[in-house]
Amino acid sequence: xxxxxxxxxxxxxxxxxxxxxxxxxxxxxxxxxxxxxxxxxxxxxxxxxxxxxxxxxxxxxxxxxxxxxxxxxxxxxxxxxxxxxxxxxxxxxxxxxxxxxxxxxxxxxxxxxxxxxxxxxxxxxxxxxxxxxxxxxxxxxxxxxxxxxxxxxxxxxxxxxxxxxxxxxxxxxxxxxxxxxxxxxxxxxxxxxxxxxxxxxxxxxxxxxxxxxxxxxxxxxxxxxxxxxxxxxxxxxxxxxxxxxxxxxxxxxxxxxxxxxxxxxxxxxxxxxxxxxxxxxxxxxxxxxxxxxxxxxxxxxxxxxxxxxxxxxxxxxxxxxxxx
Ligand SMILES: Nc1ncnc2c1ncn2[C@@H]1O[C@H](COP(=O)(O)OP(=O)(O)OP(=O)(O)O)[C@@H](O)[C@H]1O
Ligand SMILES: [Mg+2]
Numbered sequence: 001x002x003x004x005x006x007x008x009x010x011x012x013x014x015x016x017x018x019x020x021x022x023x024x025x026x027x028x029x030x031x032x033x034x035x036x037x038x039x040x041x042x043x044x045x046x047x048x049x050x051x052x053x054x055x056x057x058x059x060x061x062x063x064x065x066x067x068x069x070x071x072x073x074x075x076x077x078x079x080x081x082x083x084x085x086x087x088x089x090x091x092x093x094x095x096x097x098x099x100x101x102x103x104x105x106x107x108x109x110x111x112x113x114x115x116x117x118x119x120x121x122x123x124x125x126x127x128x129x130x131x132x133x134x135x136x137x138x139x140x141x142x143x144x145x146x147x148x149x150x151x152x153x154x155x156x157x158x159x160x161x162x163x164x165x166x167x168x169x170x171x172x173x174x175x176x177x178x179x180x181x182x183x184x185x186x187x188x189x190x191x192x193x194x195x196x197x198x199x200x201x202x203x204x205x206x207x208x209x210x211x212x213x214x215x216x217x218x219x220x221x222x223x224x225x226x227x228x229x230x231x232x233x234x235x236x237x238x239x240x241x242x243x244x245x246x247x248x249x250x251x252x253x254x255x256x257x258x259x260x261x262x263x264x265x266x267x268x269x270x271x272x273x274x275x276x277x278x279x280x281x282x283x284x285x286x287x288x289x290x291x292x293x294x295x296x297x298x299x300x301x302x303x304x305x306x307x308x309x310x311x312x313x314x315x316x317x318x319x320x321x322x323x324x
Contacts (some may be wrong), residue, residue, distance in 0.1 A: 053225055053257045054110065059083045059119030061102070061109045079105040081281035083119070087225070091318040092251065092258040093288075094272030096304060098266055102281040103261045104148075107227040110259065111143055112136065122223065141171055144218040148230035150210035154202040161198035161214055164188060167220045187216040192246060208239035215246065219254075228260045232267065244271060266308045269293055277301045 003254045061080040064073040079102040087093045095103050108114040110121055112128050121128040123139055131139060147153035152165055164184045168174045174183060185195040191212040202210055211231060218226055228247065232240040244267065251258060262268050268275055269289065276286040277300065296302045 002191075003164060012177050050091070052086040053089045053124060054087040054259070055120075055122040056086065056110060057084050057120045057122075059106070059109060059121065060117040061105050061114060062117045063169070078281045080109060080116075083278075083281075085276050085283060085286060087257050087259055089224075089257055090251070090255050091273040092260050092271055094268035094275040095259060095261045095278055096268045096275060097263065097278035099263055101278045103278055104229055106278070107229050107259060107261050109119065109144065111140075111145055111227060113145070126287075136164045137171070141167075141173075141211075141221045142224040143226075144221070144223040145227040145229060146211075146214055146218050146231045149209055149234050150214050151202065151234075153214055154210055154217075155204055159199055160188070163213065164198075164217045164220060167217065171221060173221065183220075184216075187219055188213065191216040191219070192242070206239075207235050208243060211235060211239075211243050212246065215250070215254075219250065222254065223256060226260070228258050230262055233262065233264065240267070247271070265304045269308070 038092065038240055047266050059080055060078070063077040063079055065075040065077060066072060067074045077292075081102075083106060083144065085093065097103055105114060109116045110128075112121070116129060119129070123143065126135065126139060128136070128139065128214055161181060164187060165180045168180060168183065174180050181198065184198055188197060190193050193209060193216065197205070197209075197213075202213070205213065211234075215231075231247065232243050234319050235243060247258070248271065250256065258271075260268065260271050262271075272289055274286070274288050275292040276283045277292070278284070279300050285292065285296065287303050292301060293305065311323075
């Protein structure tokens, strides 16, 4: 059930000139807001030509299957099996596919939270898989992840202030108590949370509010690249669009790149500039959003698209005719 606190909370609106500018670069979104449109407007259709922030080549993650008393390796789960893609600066690449196809494993391997079996991951030209401890620590400041399960990703024994300030303390960015508190409150406020929530614990908040806290934590170090691993799939539908709006507003404001993971094509098509379709550990189709939506090449992509509800009856008939 949705917490009433979340239902009452409207999506964060842009008020400052900076926020207005960030929305102005997506005219269709601005129009949608001005017309009171609740639905998210699609991102710009054209492929952005900014340089790649992340390049992944031939990435593999194979997990051993062990059995018997001696726990011998008897096989391998090829969770990610030779994947190539790139993410440009300021863009959102959507990674869509059915449950178990390897999306989370891929997202984590890209950040080296899981050791890859083979391949190459370059972040701004730096090979992440060979980077040493100090270099990796520096690069980690720029790369963050937002988890699917907002409850499980926040330490229940820590107050919100400690959770959100942890990255700042660990990386030695800020150690002054008052300054930390001020920074944390500003971050939380930007993510739609009241400033006075800092002294409370995660269980005192709804799912949507916990995800806002998780987003504030991810933003603490001003990252340039964020893996969003199904950030709304654990949330009620009414809260989903608020969180998606927040992520897009923050991207416009701070110019971050997202690898946006979801099994839901409807969410992907609202959020992403380009879409990569994953099946059985491989990317089977990849391209600009409009191309994938209007001219899907693979049957699997067509099947994912056919599961997206269409409000317009003419569009619905057109889709049924093309599927027949
Ligand atoms: N630590 C692990 N050890 C062994 N197998 C694993 C491990 N982690 C994931 N797998 C397997 O790898 C495959 C991909 O899992 P993954 O969690 O990446 O899928 P997913 O696409 O994120 O699914 P979902 O949409 O349900 O989150 C699955 O078959 C899973 O069982
Ligand atoms: Mg997953």
